[in-house]
Amino acid sequence: MIVQDGRVQGPPLALTMGEPAGIGGEIAAKAWWAVRAAGPAFFLIGDPALVKDAPVALIEVPEQAAAAFPQALPVLPLPLAAPVLPGVLNPANAPAVIASIEQAVAFALAGRAGGVVTNPIQKSVLTAAGFPHPGHTEFLGELAGDGVPPVMMLACPGLRVVPVTVHLSLRAALATLTTDLIVEHGRIVAAALARDFGLARPRLAIAGLNPHAGEAGTMGREDIEVVAPAIEALRASGIEARGPYPPDTLFTPRARATYDCVLGMYHDQVLIPIKTLDMDGGVNVTLGLKIVRTSPDHGTALDIAGRGQADAGSLVAALRMAAEIAETRGKATRP
Structure with missing residues (x-):
């Protein structure tokens, strides 16, 4: 157990390495400086050489992280196959990136890590190395699925959004969208808002597909024939779901006060509003897993890697949200 600010907390969070040529090492160091006094405690699984601007404490097991954390960033070493040049991708290091995720998930499943926070990966280089998944979310579903498809939520203070279709072209997203898919996502989101965010009766706002x-x-008749029946089915199952709402007025301050999460029909419909509202503080949360998982709401930033310009705000927010979700889950299981 970890004691911080006089409170007993759970195991430290596991932070994955992410793309070595990106900003993962830099923001890990900056995040440690930001939270080292008050927590949450975390340890990095990766190559210690990626951390340039913070003291490092090498650990062998997660249980050693708590004692080291106030003085240095705990790092569980995972060596890379090839030297790293900032901003330059190298598929030879892809196996270590994948192994970092696998180790973090294994620790969380075993209760040795309170949750997993993932640094951004470069999907193209992993694909070139044979990685079969479109991204983190799908891979984590395979490693730690809880019997339902994993769902991607983006969250910041004042807004939570979930795209029903994710990493697809707009044409493919329209072909994929069905009433059943909307209902499935709505049920997963409602259950996660109750379990992970402590909302007894979550309010879902469903965006329309068309202008x-x-x-x-x-x-277009999709909102009548596809979206509206999904809302009726969710309401029939006891979930407070409303809509379909015109997307162009769904994200105003007045509208945001009336719901707990928006379900959008495709990726950009909901990710553009949240990234516009809070690009530096947004957090990617994977719902429907046995473990807690969050991630910064940005990519690898290869163009500024190694320059000391990266903003760690989203990673700090992801660490704090992971700790809050873990604490909420813990309260639900304690007598």
């Missing part, structure tokens, strides 16, 4: 939510069918 003006179809304008009574004059701009």
